[in-house]
Amino acid sequence: MEQLFHLGSVGLLYDGAGVVALGFAFFLKSTKAMMVESGTYWGGNDALLESLIQQRTDGVAGTILLFVGFLLQWSSSLGMHSDQSGKILFIILIVVSLTYVFSYAIS
Secondary structure (H helix, E strand, O other): OHHHHOHHHHHHHHHHHHHHHHHHHHHOOOHHHHHHHOOOOOOOOHHHHHHHHHHHHHHHHHHHHHHHHHHHHHHHHOOOOOHHHHHHHHHHHHHHHHHHHHHHHHO
């Protein structure tokens, strides 16, 4: 269980969460939503604007998670290790991931 809180392991978990967030940006859109977004409407297409904002948010979140994951793996490869920091970062990742998933469920 202690290996789970190693900075390299936590970094891999952050990278996995980042990949999932980037996947949300592109793979969760239904065909129906794509049809609505590709339509033309008087006064603009609000569905497209909302979708582009959500896509950018997913992309930024995924990129940040990947970057943090790579930094954690890099610091681990340099010999830095702290189980306490690993536990805190692991809990932060769980809270952020659950918040992110619940925000998708609500919208």
